Amino acid sequence: MDDILNMAAGAQAALIAAGRLSAQDLMRATLERVAAVNGPLNAIVSLRDGDALLAEARAADDAQASGPLHGLPIAIKDLADAAGLPTSQGSPLFAGQIAARDDLHVARLRKAGAIIIGKTNTPEFGLGSHTYNPVHGVTGNPYDPKLSCGGSSGGAAVALATGMLSIADGSDMMGSLRNPAGWNNVYGLRPSWGRVPAEPEGDTFLHQLSTNGPMARCPSDLALLLDVMSGPDPRQPHGMPPESFSPLSDEVKGKRIGWLGDWGKACSYEAGILPLVEDAFQVFEGLGCVVDAIAPPFSSEALWDSWITLRSWSVGASLAPLLDSGRLKPEAVWEAERGQALSAMDVHRASVLRSDWFGCAAQLFDRYDALVLPTAQVWPFPVDRSYPTEIAGQKMDTYHRWMEVVIPASLIGLPAVAVPAGFGAQGLPMGMQLIGRRGDDIGLLELAQAYHLATEWPQNRPPG
Template sequence: MGDLNVESTAREMLAALQARRISCAELMDLHLARIAEKNSHLNAIVSLDEDRARDGASEADRTPYDERGPLHGLPWAFKDTHEVAGWPTTYGSPLYADHVPDRDELIVERIRHAGAVPIGKTNVPEFAAGSHTFNTVFGTTLNPVDSTRSAGGSSGGAACALAAGMVPLAEGSDMGGSLRNPASFCGVVGLRPSLGRVPEWPSDNQWETTSVGGPMARTVGDVALLLSVIAGPDARAPLALGDPGQSFSPLNSGSLRGIRVALSPDLAGAIEVDHEVAAVVEAAGTAMGAAGARVVAAQPELGLAEQTFRTLRAWHFQATFGQRLAEHPDAFKRSLADNIRAGESLTGADVARAYRDRTALAETMRLFFERYDVLVLPTSQVPPFPADQEFPADINGTPMQTYLDWMRSAYFITVTGCPAISVPAGTTRDGLPVGVQIVARHGADRRLLEIAAAFEALD
């Protein structure tokens, strides 16, 4: 096995498997040992089935080398909102505590077809609502850097498991920051792809496009590898972009020289940002400039984003969960129930206005990216907050009234449709991870990954 361990990159693990320096069963045992060491405290992986995981790894070892997929033999814990045939999928809700799907959803189908070996699921907030991972089925996921702190969410279990070496890669989903915020909190990489880049199926509404699936990993190169598996068109998803997934990996070794960077620690005062987070973003801009990027203070006008996101989120939540809330009013956490009920008073005119404004935001970004290659801003407006809070009470003394208020740096980007990646960029004085969010024009996912990889290499 040499120097291979659970903190090696996924690409290193795959190369070792291909070279027969390690077996799938041995790689599984390494990860199960790390899970045994870390998970009882951090609570990142749920519905763990070690026997089935070992059986799956042994079966993977019997697959001929010329028939192996791009993720063959990698241990995998799927997000507990993604349905996996034959495995519990609870959505973090007591209403689904015993739910076992009979088919894979598309993102799971692609990862399994690529040869990954399921071991369990990763913990989520109830119905993936909110960027702090806790629920009444499995409890709270803790931050792997400081276990008194939140791991973020909704892909908090995935981010924690990655950072702690329990899994080599993870998939998640992102509506208001669910891939990006936990990546920032746990010191890993999370990509919210362009709308249509990672198709979703099944879906109650194939035309609703605030939530997208995407990859997480410890490095940008590994994120690109996973994107190459989960991206690409599918006949069941009519809004899917046509680029083949294989076009995203491997990445070219890139440079920041000449890259036009718009740097904005607080979107010109439109969002409240913790002072230490803002300082990390400023330092990232300085480092990019020293590497040859053309960095200027600039930001798009995103004033329409607040009401647009809140309207579309409430409309989506009411359509998806309204009937279940009516039937089980005590089975939902209060913040989620309030968000669902907020959709009840929306009119057709409200929703139409939100889509019109979203179209205007997309045009704003199209024009903005004629002048700049990327926008750099905070991923999260705060560092990881105490795990016993549902959300931060304030930012720099400004009160946060709801569980969404502190996530504007993420969800303002959501409604533009642009790809955005969170990359580790530094820490607070207390050593808490801080990520920067790098955003590119819609469709420029590969270019975004190359720029993010070049930034990552500055370390």
């Protein structure tokens, strides 16, 4: 059964469609793997009853294929609603509340034939890139359970890395699909903003920072899942036209890629990260791409000022009704209070900076097909730390400053795919972001596909 679980989701689905693999056998193998490895890692939470899941898999075997994910097990990030399952968001305020319906992207996964087995763990309200909360506890890194797996899609990344799942959904405001992918030796795609529609509730015009997206162990499975999750919703104003992402080409010769490194020394990194990722970046030269090291294209401080204003405004708006509960973690209180203190002109100034960066990036993408940065500025840290407070002697002035490297894409809704970059001296994984022009999700996936075929990092293990 191990061979089945190590397959790509696309290969699993093809075998089920051909009658050479039953959904029941895949589900049984999945449940056995969860029982064997999930305990000390705590990646999958709110696991459904095994007999009920096997019955659902048998029903899938007896039914006509319903879509490209027919019979594939999946667990949903615990920020999204899946009908009949609890959605805690990692908060005691919502622990035990059962969702009455699916969120939009979850409904699309279910319609495509996926069988939802439970939820994947996340930080409280998805805040912070370290997966722990008072409801479900901490999720450990499979390469060392005493260390963080990243976040906020940490449970999803660990489930992929350990073979409990072959595909997973996640979400990304500040690297939440990218950092856990990097720290778990898997792939995560933050799509162009609007590619995967959010819930058509509340404000649908102003808060353009977070998006749902796919995670997997290979780019072809990212494309498979993006085909299902993406597509406009008529109730939302910023959707993108339908587009097919499968199958992926791996022809990337002549593509131009720019290395941004430490953004002109504006971003601090722990030892070993930049050399490792720079070596991984050079793989593209061997694939026939033109690779350049480029100067910082925009002020890092301007990016940060814009980001923390717009993020606090967005988070503050969502958490305002809960602020008086007295049960939010300190980082959530800080974000909410900061967001409430902003004026309309503060938000306007931040949006002007964002607009300036968008225009600057558009000129960059006249010359380059992708830009490259690491997925994080630190290696996985001990699970008993809430967040890093300094990097290489430089103090961090907020709980999320150590993730500054992810905001150039997040701030203006650019697509960014996290690809594995290999292992450091301690045997821990690190990742590399490929950032593309808005709307060119398929171009990024093709770069990732060529890179994957040349490296196959998720199929490798650290030295020793």
